[in-house]
Amino acid sequence: MDNKDKLFGLIDLNWRFELTKFKQVGKLFKSRWFPLLPIIVNLFIFVIILLAGFIGGYSSGSYNFGIMIVWILWWVMLMFILVPGFSRSWCLMCPFPIFSDWFQRKRLFGVRQGKLEGLGLKWPKQLKNMWVMNIGFLVTTFFSGLFTVKPFATFVLLGGIILLAFLIGLIFEKRSFCLYVCPVSGFQGLYAQFATAEIRRMNPELCKNHKVKTCFVGNECGYGCPWMLTPFDFKKNTYCGMCLECFKTCPYDNMGFFLRPPGVDLLSDTPREPRRLDEAWKAFIMLGIAAVFFLTMQGPWGVLKDMVRQATFKGWLIFITLHSFFCLVGIPGIFFIFSCLSKLFSGNKEVSLRQIFINFAYTLVPIGLGVWIAFSVGIILPNGSYLIHVISDPFAWGWNLFGTAHFPWTPVFTGSLGYIQGFVLVIFYLFATALGFRLSKQTYLDLSQAKRGWIPILIFLTLVTILFLWLYLG
Amino acid sequence: MKKLIIVLLSVLCFTATSYAAERFFEIKAKRFVYTPSIIKVNKGDLVRIRLISEDVTHGFFLDGYGLNTSTHPGQEGFLQFVADKPGRFTFRCSVTCGEFHPYMVGYFVVEKNLRLYLFVLLTVLLGVGSLLIILKNKPQQAHDNNPPQEPTMNTSNG
Numbered sequence: 180m181d182n183k184d185k186l187f188g189l190i191d192l193n194w195r196f197e198l199t200k201f202k203q204v205g206k207l208f209k210s211r212w213f214p215l216l217p218i219i220v221n222l223f224i225f226v227i228i229l230l231a232g233f234i235g236g237y238s239s240g241s242y243n244f245g246i247m248i249v250w251i252l253w254w255v256m257l258m259f260i261l262v263p264g265f266s267r268s269w270c271l272m273c274p275f276p277i278f279s280d281w282f283q284r285k286r287l288f289g290v291r292q293g294k295l296e297g298l299g300l301k302w303p304k305q306l307k308n309m310w311v312m313n314i315g316f317l318v319t320t321f322f323s324g325l326f327t328v329k330p331f332a333t334f335v336l337l338g339g340i341i342l343l344a345f346l347i348g349l350i351f352e353k354r355s356f357c358l359y360v361c362p363v364s365g366f367q368g369l370y371a372q373f374a375t376a377e378i379r380r381m382n383p384e385l386c387k388n389h390k391v392k393t394c395f396v397g398n399e400c401g402y403g404c405p406w407m408l409t410p411f412d413f414k415k416n417t418y419c420g421m422c423l424e425c426f427k428t429c430p431y432d433n434m435g436f437f438l439r440p441p442g443v444d445l446l447s448d449t450p451r452e453p454r455r456l457d458e459a460w461k462a463f464i465m466l467g468i469a470a471v472f473f474l475t476m477q478g479p480w481g482v483l484k485d486m487v488r489q490a491t492f493k494g495w496l497i498f499i500t501l502h503s504f505f506c507l508v509g510i511p512g513i514f515f516i517f518s519c520l521s522k523l524f525s526g527n528k529e530v531s532l533r534q535i536f537i538n539f540a541y542t543l544v545p546i547g548l549g550v551w552i553a554f555s556v557g558i559i560l561p562n563g564s565y566l567i568h569v570i571s572d573p574f575a576w577g578w579n580l581f582g583t584a585h586f587p588w589t590p591v592f593t594g595s596l597g598y599i600q601g602f603v604l605v606i607f608y609l610f611a612t613a614l615g616f617r618l619s620k621q622t623y624l625d626l627s628q629a630k631r632g633w634i635p636i637l638i639f640l641t642l643v644t645i646l647f648l649w650l651y652l653g
Numbered sequence: 654m655k656k657l658i659i660v661l662l663s664v665l666c667f668t669a670t671s672y673a674a675e676r677f678f679e680i681k682a683k684r685f686v687y688t689p690s691i692i693k694v695n696k697g698d699l700v701r702i703r704l705i706s707e708d709v710t711h712g713f714f715l716d717g718y719g720l721n722t723s724t725h726p727g728q729e730g731f732l733q734f735v736a737d738k739p740g741r742f743t744f745r746c747s748v749t750c751g752e753f754h755p756y757m758v759g760y761f762v763v764e765k766n767l768r769l770y771l772f773v774l775l776t777v778l779l780g781v782g783s784l785l786i787i788l789k790n791k792p793q794q795a796h797d798n799n800p801p802q803e804p805t806m807n808t809s810n811g
Contacts, residue, residue: 241755328752477743479759481686488685488753561716561745562755588747594717597740601772608776612783630787641780645773652741652769 196438208426214271222274232334236575240328241565244573250327255555266374267367270420275341279348299352309457312365319362320468321499324487354405369461370548371416372444381435386411394425401427415444415452442614445541459540467506469550477557517639525623525632538622539636542615549607550647553600564589600651608644673697680704682711685753693762696739704730712747723748740768
């Protein structure tokens, strides 16, 4: 993007607004209490969630604290506000890795100097990508008919993730779990590329002249980047867990938290942080899961519901086979055909088909995010009122802590659901087209090739949007 | 594009001139599924619904119309209303009936589903429009085939 590149002719892609320039925000980001405090608050909430799943009285999912907070409130917040607005801000306050951090550092608050505890092994080179997360998240969705409705299944899932985070922390260095395994991490990283916020260093010269990269190695004020990034020069949100250690370790206060236009990272492709096939597949998988979730959860087809809720083992096997094929092969396969068409239309002989396929796959980031936001609206508007009930009776033991235990189920604005979902899909389609043509310009050698090569991809994005419009409204 | 607009206008005219009818549906509710799970009527139709449960107590809440009824084995629920709002509306079980209760839904479609047509038309128009803009624009500067330039972190522009 050049200096005057404006999205829709309006939004300067180089625009940034630094929030840390406000003294209180800057001070907060430097404090060791932040993000520890929100992590502890969330840990408390997740303890209640686990208890509700394990010892809570019998309750169907809609009246269980764990189910409601995790799958209605947290999931919707994640897709609706946290990721599109503030990048991986959930990782900032996520309590799952707190036990491995505690073990490695032997303290929660202060800074431990020197080597961390644990074996500290390096994560296998072949697995330093999103593939484990891709498969892990897909496999998790095989059990969506259990996790999202059975409190004990949610307990098993969350308990398993916390345990796995701890075990991996014993064996591998720093936040290897968050970076390479956590099923929630991958899609956050992918969609964080569209987020309207970023953490970046401010003055590159300062970092260049700072010989000891304290943001990477750590000092007495904080740890070297637990996500094993180089905060002094990274350019994408994808793998920044926003732990804020770099704010604490930088002696020049050269790290900043910025608001920015959406989707800027999608246009970034550097040798150090290139566009990758594993990230492309994450985009396909997320799109596929959204479609399958809608069909099984918000669709009227009983046969699909029976499959996903494991009414019969055979039905469930058919479900996971079709679901996996659709996400791993079907959507990428169709997209591959459109990528071939793009190369054909462009007339370009130099750029590899693989590069065309990968580059344009990032157009599915805005589309996918829009699809998930629209899906989330379809969850929260009809079911949000259950939350008011469960906060008063979290364990389904007949409590009425805040006097809301008998609050009736009250769907909100569900009559306008179709309009809201349609509007969201169209808005994100617009972003996909605007950013997509820029990707085309980066992919092909000259502008006429970029224009011609863009046409099949635009048709694909239009068809995908129409498909989801049909699913949500038709 | 003109043809598309003409087709859509024809659909609108057809909708305006279609005659209202009386429609009766017997909907059975059992284990998180309504049968039939998709019911279609035309705008202006008088709709009568009889809800029958074949296992436990189930509800029937119709989005957009705000109508609600319930049924349990041996006692049916009834609704009667004029389908005066076009579009697809979800009907949902309004009485907790088991673990899959939040997903017990069906579709009530009031033809013509202009909402869908409108958004599809909008998407196509935006896509075609963006393409025309792109194709019309002549190159103004050297083609940018490089990684994006790093934004200047001059933060006084907020």
